[in-house]
Amino acid sequence: MAHQNEDTPRVVLAGNHKIVFLIRGPIYLICVSRTMEPTAHLARQLQFVYTQVCVIMIKIISMVVVVVVVAVVVVMVVVVMMMMIYYY
Numbered sequence: 001m002a003h004q005n006e007d008t009p010r011v012v013l014a015g016n017h018k019i020v021f022l023i024r025g026p027i028y029l030i031c032v033s034r035t036m037e038p039t040a041h042l043a044r045q046l047q048f049v050y051t052q053v054c055v056i057m058i059k060i061i062s063m064v065v066v067v068v069v070v071a072v073v074v075v076m077v078v079v080v081m082m083m084m085i086y087y088y
Contacts (some may be wrong), residue, residue, distance in 0.1 A: 007044035022046040027053070 010021040020042040022029040029046040 009039055009046070011039050018042065020046065024050050024051070 010023075012019040012021075016033055016034055018037075018038055018039070020031045020032050020033070022031075022043055026087050027050065029050055031042045
């Protein structure tokens with residue numbers, strides 16, 4: 001099987017349904033349509049969905065990073081305070 005570019009939408013026609021697949025890394029985006037919309041338009045809509053998923057994931061990851069950094073700072077402050085109490 002030849003390797004197909006990830007930017008190329010894959011299309012399956014089943015009766016009056018058009019199934020468009022778009023692969024972005026480990027994410028498979030699928031659109032099923034009965035309209036006469038061109039494949040490129042359906043693929044563009046899938047790309048919009050992918051972009052939104054990426055934005056949401058980036059926001060979640062950045063929130064997790066902030067929480068971890070705050071937790072590390074709190075632990076460091078506690079350790080410094082304990083050292084100060086122990087040595088003075």
